[in-house]
Amino acid sequence: MTSTVPADLSTTDARPDGTGTHRASAMRRDGVRLDGIARAFPAAEGPREVLRGLDLEVPAGEILAVVGPSGCGKSTLLRLVAGLDVPSAGEIRIGGTALRGTDPRTAVAFQEPRLLPWRTLEHNVALGLPRGTARRAGRDRVRHLLQLVGLEHAATQRPREVSGGMAQRASLARALARSPEVLLLDEPFGALDALTRLRMQDLLLEIHAAEPTTVVVVTHDVEEALYLADRVLLLRSLLEDAASTSIARAVEVPGARPRDRADHALAELRVELLAGLGVHTHQGTSSAPTASPTPTETPS
Template identity: 75%
Template sequence: MTTTVPADARARRAASPSGGSPRDESPIGADPSAERGALRLAGVGRAFGPAEVLRGLDLEVRAGEILAVIGPSGCGKSTLLRLVAGLDAPSAGGIRLGGTTIRGVDESTAVAFQEPRLLPWRTLEANVALGLPRGTARAEGRERVRHLLQLVGLEHAASQRPREVSGGMAQRASLARALARGPEVLLLDEPFGALDALTRLRMQDLLLEIHAAEPTTVLVVTHDVEEALFLADRVVQLRTLRRAAPEEGSIARVIDVPSPRPRDRADAALAALRSELLDGLGVPSHHGTPAPGTTTRPTTPEDHA
C-alpha cells in the first residue's frame, strides 16, 4: 500500500528543493539523488558545555528502514532523536535527510513519545487531526484521519476522549497522529515503555503492520533488546562517552538482524544476538549457565561410551 501524503504537503515539498522544510546546503554536501527518507549522519557530535553526549557518529539509514537504537542511560539515544527531529542542533558534523541538511524543526519528521501526549478535551479523531500538515483541505484531512484510525484499529473509538480509552489505545492514537503528515522519518522514543507486557507485544506487531502499509523510515529508541531485534532491520548500540577512550565514537556496534519480518520471537538466532547485545551492554545473559541446584563436571570417555 502506498503512503498517502496530503496534496497540500506534496505541493509545499515540490515548491522548493528542500521540500518546504527548514533545510539548506550541508557542510557534508547536498545530494540531490538521495532517496526520500534516507538519512546520513556524518561526524555528528553533541556537547553540553564540557560534557560530550555524542561524538563522531557516522551512520547511513536507508529509506524505509527500521533502525533500533539501544544503549545505557546517558549515552545520547534521546539526544540523537532530537537532533534528527531538528529540536536540537549538533555541536559537530551534520545530518542530511533526503539530500539536504536538517536545520530547525523539520516537517518531514514526526515524533511519538513514551506517553501518548494527547489533548484530553479532544476526541481521538481530533487528536489525530492535529498531526495533519497546515493548510490541508477539510475533506482530504477527514479522509486521511479516517484511514489512519482504521489502520491502527481505532475507527470504532474515533469519538471517544483519551480518558475513556486504555493506554494502548491512546498510544495507537499517538502513532496515528505522528503519521498524519506522511513523514519521511518517524522517530519513536521508547513508544511502548509505559505499557504492560502483553499490550507492548501487540503494539510491536501493530507497528510492523503500519510500516508494511506506510513504509516510512523509522528510528526507534528502546531499552528492550528483544524489542529491538524483533522490530528492526539493524540495531545500533551506543556507548557512554564518559567511559570511552578519547579516540572512540558514540557507536559501539551495528548489528544486522538476519531474518526477515515478521520474526519468530523464539528464533534461536535472535536469542544468540540478544545474548551478544546484553553482554555488550554489561548485562550477563547467563546463556548456557546451569540452573540453580545443578552441578557440572568435565566429561570423561565413559560419558560417550
C-alpha cells in the same frame, strides 16, 4: 460515524474533487545520513560530551533500533534528527538535504501519548496533519489512520475514556498523519504492560508494511529491537570510554519480518547485545531460547 475534523487541518495532497491522496505507499522515501555528529552540553567542569564521531546512514524504508546504557545519547540522537536540538559538530541530511531546524518530513512519537484531554481521538490525530489543506482530504486521512491502528470505533472518545494502549495507538496515528518520510520513536511502548507492548510491536510492523517510512526507534528492550529492526545500533557511554566514538556496534538482524520471537539466531544476538551492555545472561548462546511474554529490559 460522522467525522468532525477541523477544516484547517488536513493533508496537502488534495485532488480537485477534494478526496485527497494517500501518498505514503507510492511516494519516494528519504533516508537519513549523519556525518561526524557530536553533541556536548555545558557543565561546571567543562563541556560534557554525549555523542562523538557518529557516522551513520539509515537507508530509506529501514527500521533502525538504537539501544545503549543510560546517558549514552539515545534520546539526544533522536532529538537531533527531529531538528529539536542542534549538533555541536557534524551535519544531518534527510534525503540529501541538510537539516536546518524542524523538518516537515519528520514526525516524533514519545513514550507518553501526549494527547489533548479535551479533544476526541480523531481530533488529536488531526492535529498531526499539515495545515492549509482541504477539509475532506483531512477527514479521509484521519479515518484511514484510525482504521490502520484499529481505533475507528473509538474515534469520538476522549483520552480519559480509553486504555493506555489505545491512547498510544492514537499518538502513533497522529505522528503518521503528515505521511512523514522519517518516523522517530522514543521508547514508544515503554509505559505499556507487557502484553500490550507485544501487540503494539506487531501493529508498528503492520503500519510499516502499509506505509513503509524510514523509522528510527529508541528502546531499552533488546528483544524489542531485534524483533522490529533491520539493524540494531549499540551506543556506548562516553563517560565510561572517553577516547572512543559513540557507536559501539551495528548489528544486522537476520530474517524477514514478522520474525519468530523464539528464533535461535535472535536469541544469540540478544546474548551478544546484552553483553555489550554489560549484562551477562549466564546462558550459553547454544542454549535453546525460552519464550516469555515479558520484554527484557536493559539498565535504564
